[in-house]
Amino acid sequence: MNKIPFTDLHVGDSSHMTKQFTESDVLGFAKVTGDINPAHLDETYAATTMFKTRIVHGMLVGSLFSAIFGTELPGLGSIYVNQTLKFTKPVYLNDEITATVTVKELIFDRGRVVFDCVATNQNQEVVLIGEAVIIPPK
Numbered sequence: 001m002n003k004i005p006f007t008d009l010h011v012g013d014s015s016h017m018t019k020q021f022t023e024s025d026v027l028g029f030a031k032v033t034g035d036i037n038p039a040h041l042d043e044t045y046a047a048t049t050m051f052k053t054r055i056v057h058g059m060l061v062g063s064l065f066s067a068i069f070g071t072e073l074p075g076l077g078s079i080y081v082n083q084t085l086k087f088t089k090p091v092y093l094n095d096e097i098t099a100t101v102t103v104k105e106l107i108f109d110r111g112r113v114v115f116d117c118v119a120t121n122q123n124q125e126v127v128l129i130g131e132a133v134i135i136p137p138k
Contacts, residue, residue, distance in 0.1 A: 002075030077137030
């Protein structure tokens with residue numbers, strides 16, 4: 001686990017993580033959050049949607065960014081201030097997603113860091129984009 005202070009961060013610094021989202025992940029997320037939308041849980045229902053099969057919760061995919069911020073870049077002690085997300089493609093069960101965060105801007109007077117956030121699937125298609133503001137560890 002990293003702990004990178006503001007003074008050691010630079011525009012262009014980047015980190016990523018990759019995860020394959022399984023049925024177990026989706027069921028666990030539904031249980032924890034209460035989001036039991038059948039588009040995620042019921043194959044028969046999902047077949048009637050525009051996606052034709054179950055999809056992974058978008059916020060579950062977005063949580064990969066949180067994992068990176070809290071453990072890698074900047075790491076232990078980081079505080080989330082803001083996150084935007086735009087879901088550009090569905091994530092299906094067993095898709096392998098790579099989430100990448102990159103330092104976009106350092107806000108010196110406030111000690112905050114703006115990150116670009118991008119998630120791609122195993123076909124290098126962008127499935128999620130956003131921007132986050134983080135207060136790095138002291």
